[in-house]
Amino acid sequence: MHSGAVDFSRSKYKTWGSFYKAKAVRGAMRVYLRTLLSWSPLEDPEPGYSVVIASNFNLRGILDANLQLIAKQAHDNMKALFIVFEVTEEDFPADFRDDILRRYAKLPIQFVFYDRYQSRGLRKIDWPWTYAWLSWCKAIAMCRTRYLILHDYDALPIRPDFFEDRFRRIREGGETYLGCTNYLFNGVTLEDQLATTWELVVDAKFIRQRFRPIDIFNHVTRHGDRLLDLDTFLNAQRTAGTIKVEPAEVPGELVHLAQVISQHTQVMNGRQKVVDTVVFVPYMYFVAGTPEPIEKMIKVLDASVWPDLDYMGKPVQTTRLDSALADWVVRHIEATELAIAGSTRPRAAAYCKALRGFAARGEARAKIPEQALAA
Numbered sequence: 004m005h006s007g008a009v010d011f012s013r014s015k016y017k018t019w020g021s022f023y024k025a026k027a028v029r030g031a032m033r034v035y036l037r038t039l040l041s042w043s044p045l046e047d048p049e050p051g052y053s054v055v056i057a058s059n060f061n062l063r064g065i066l067d068a069n070l071q072l073i074a075k076q077a078h079d080n081m082k083a084l085f086i087v088f089e090v091t092e093e094d095f096p097a098d099f100r101d102d103i104l105r106r107y108a109k110l111p112i113q114f115v116f117y118d119r120y121q122s123r124g125l126r127k128i129d130w131p132w133t134y135a136w137l138s139w140c141k142a143i144a145m146c147r148t149r150y151l152i153l154h155d156y157d158a159l160p161i162r163p164d165f166f167e168d169r170f171r172r173i174r175e176g177g178e179t180y181l182g183c184t185n186y187l188f189n190g191v192t193l194e195d196q197l198a199t200t201w202e203l204v205v206d207a208k209f210i211r212q213r214f215r216p217i218d219i220f221n222h223v224t225r226h227g228d229r230l231l232d233l234d235t236f237l238n239a240q241r242t243a244g245t246i247k248v249e250p251a252e253v254p255g256e257l258v259h260l261a262q263v264i265s266q267h268t269q270v271m272n273g274r275q276k277v278v279d280t281v282v283f284v285p286y287m288y289f290v291a292g293t294p295e296p297i298e299k300m301i302k303v304l305d306a307s308v309w310p311d312l313d314y315m316g317k318p319v320q321t322t323r324l325d326s327a328l329a330d331w332v333v334r335h336i337e338a339t340e341l342a343i344a345g346s347t348r349p350r351a352a353a354y355c356k357a358l359r360g361f362a363a364r365g366e367a368r369a370k371i372p373e374q375a376l377a378a
Contacts, residue, residue, distance in 0.1 A: 007228060008228065009225070009228055009229070009230060010228040010229060011230070013190065013192070013228070013229050014190045014229045014230040014231070015189040015190035015229075015230060015231055015232045016190075016223075016230040016232075022223070022225075022230045025223045025232065026223040026224075029221065029222070029223045030223075032128065032133070033217060033220060035124060036133065036136070036137075036217055036220060037215070037216075037217040039120070039121050039124065039137060039216070040121075040137065040140050040141065040144060040216045041144075041215070041216065042140075042143065042144040042211050042215075042216065043211070044208075044211050044212050045146065045147075045149070045207055045208040045211045045212070048147065048148055048149040048207070048208050049082055049147045049148050050080070050082075050148070051080040051081065051082040051148050051150075051170075052080055052081060052082065052148050052149075052150040052151065052152060052166070052170040052204075053081070053082055053083040053084070053085065053142070053146050053147070053148045053150070053151045053152070053207075054073075054081060054083070054084045054085065054151070054152045054154050054166060055084075055085040055087060055138065055139055055142035055143075055151060055152070055153055055154065056069065056084070056085070056086050056087065056154050056155075056156055057087055057134060057135045057138035057139055057153075057155075057156060058086055058087060058088050058089075058138070058156055059088075059089070059134070059156060059264055059267075059268065060088050060089055060090045060094075060095070061271065062156070062264065062267065062284070063088070063099060064288055064291055064293050065156075065284065065287040065288055065290075065291050066086070066103065066156075066291070067103075067290075067291035067292060068159065068287040068288075068290035068291040069154075069156065069158075069159060070103065070107050070110070071290065071291075071343060072159045072160050072161065072339075072342060072343070073110065073160060073166075074107055074109070074110060075163060075342070076160055076163060076164065076165060076166055076167070077163055077164045077166075077167050078110065078111075078166060078167070079167065080167060080170055081110075081111060081166060081167075082111060082147065082148050083111050083113055083145075083146070083147070083148070084110050084111050084112045084113065085113050085115050085141075085142040085145065085146075086103075086112060086113070086114050086115065087115040087116075087138035087139075087141055087142060088114070088115070088116055088117070089117055089122060089125060089126075089134045089137075089138065090116060090117060090122055091116055091117060091118065091119055091122050092114075092116040094122070095114075095116060100114050113145075115138075115141055115142065115145065117137070117141075121137060125137060129268070129272045131264065131265035131268045131269065132221055132234070132235060132265070133220075134268075135200075135235060136216075136219060136220050136221070136235050137216075139153055139219070139235070140216040140219060143205075143207050143210055143211060143216075144211070144216070146207040148207065149206060149207060149208045150170060150173055150174065150204055150205070150206060150207065151204070151205050151207045152166060152169060152170070152202065152203075152204050153200055153201070153202065153203045153204075153205065154166075154202060155201045155202065155259060155264070156264050157259065157260065157263035157264050157283065157284075157287070158201060158202060158257055158258065158259040159257070159258040159259075159339055159342075160256070160257055160258075161254065161255065161256055161257060161258055161338055161339070161342045162252075162255070162256035162257070165251070165256055165257060169181060169202065169204050169251075170204070172204075172249055173204045173206075173247075176247055177245075178206075178244075178245045178246060178247040179205065179206045179209050179210075179240075179243075179244030179245050179246065180198055180203060180204070180205055180206070180236070180240055180244060180245070180246045180247070181198070181203070181204040181247050181248075181249065182198020182199055182200075182202075182203050182204075182246070182247070182248045182249075183198075183199065183201060183202045183203075183248070183249070183250060183251040183257075184198070184199050184201075184248060184250060184251075185197065185198060185199070185248055186198060186199045186234060186237060188234070189231060189232040189233070189234065190226075190229045190230060190231040190232065191231060191233070191234075191237065192229075195226075195241070196246060196248075197233075197237050197240050197241065197246065198236075198240065198246055198247075198248050199234075200234065200235055200236050201259060201261070202251060202257065202259075203236065205236070206244070209243075209244055210239070213243050213244070214239055214242075214243075218238065218239055218242070219235060219236055219238075219239050220235060220238075221233060221234055221235055221237075221238075222237070222238040224238070226241075254334055254335045254338035254339075255338065258335045258338050258339050259335075260280040260283050260331070260332060260335055261280060262280055262281075263280045263281055263283050263284060266278045266279075266280060266281040267281050267284055270314060270315075270317050270319055271315075271317065273317075275319075276318070276319055276320050277319070277320045277321075277322060277323065278314065278319045278320070278321060278323075278324075279321060279323040279324045279328055280328075280332065281314060281319075282300070282314075282321075282324070282332060282358060283332060283335065283336075284296070284315075285297040285299070285300040285354070286336055286339075286351065286354060289350060289351065289354070290339060290343060294350060296315070297350060297351075297354050298350070300314075300354065300357070301350075301353055301354055301357045304357035304358060304360070304361040305357055305360065305361075307361060308364075308368070309321065309324075309361060309362070309364050309365030309368055309369075310322045310324070310365060312361075321361075321365070324361070324362050324365065325362055325365065325366055326359065326362045326363055326366055328362070329358045329359050329361070329362035329363075330359070332358060333355040333358060333359065336351055336354070336355055337351075337355070
């Protein structure tokens with residue numbers, strides 16, 4: 004039981020009404036989600052580590068961008084690379100899977116799919132966090148190594164031994180969770196000492212012994228004087244196990260622009276209009292060998308009036324995409340280009356120029372009085 008007043012200024016939810024509404028909605032969701040998966044304890048885990056990528060079927064064309072960088076990684080201790088898609092095996096193109104397995108035969112890839120019940124149910128919910136939760140949990144259930152790395156679909160490892168280094172750190176430290184940064188959103192503060200999920204390394208043996216899959220899912224709760232919305236794995240971290248955060252240099256060690264995939268999903272399902280980092284997706288298609296999206300987006304950026312933008316046929320608002328953020332995206336593109344091609348290729352450079360130009364025009368426009376714009 005909690006006692007005392009709630010500090011709404013430090014909470015995710017600013018009223019009791021919004022808190023209880025969110026709690027009811029999430030609670031109803033959890034009733035269904037708990038039926039999707041179970042696991043048994045992990046006995047006698049194998050040495051080494053595994054990696055899971057919670058992939059997106061409609062963005063399967065960018066998978067190759069990630070695998071190109073992973074293939075450049077030292078992976079002596081990697082025993083499995085789980086690539087989880089949120090569709091059934093019957094609905095997945097076999098030629099795409101076979102091509103990936105052929106071209107990346109040196110990687111221990113295992114394709115994992117949802118069953119019909121899982122796929123249909125989550126498609127109706129169509130919330131990015133449910134897909135991530137189930138995909139990670141399916142990998143945890145299959146994992147034969149003690150440690151599992153949650154590798155984001157929109158993250159590209161640049162440091163040649165990135166995975167091996169994260170594995171070494173958690174093996175030597177013995178923590179349950181090893182993160183790259185603290186989670187500081189939705190009412191969670193630094194005092195909570197919780198780690199974000201991107202590139203989180205977890206002790207799968209501990210997880211399967213201590214928790215059920217549903218215990219890993221997002222959780223709306225009160226903590227002290229705050230009303231929180233705990234992201235995936237945060238409630239588990241708060242409940243049991245040890246946590247350590249050892250920063251990774253971004254984009255020096257890892258290219259990672261937060262919320263790229265979730266923004267894309269939310270835009271495509273019509274639930275989100277304001278975006279920023281999703282502009283990295285056309286570039287990932289370019290890296291994966293499909294230049295059409297970046298070519299189209301260059302033309303769209305050059306012709307658009309900030310903040311309105313056409314993103315893959317969907318109208319969006321880019322009010323957060325200022326010059327500073329555009330420069331941050333460009334740094335990620337240039338780091339990726341250096342790792343893959345040795346220097347920034349012409350089309351990537353053209354995309355960077357278009358991004359910066361669009362953001363600069365937006366800043367200039369924002370300084371013009373509304374009366375002048377309307378005149």
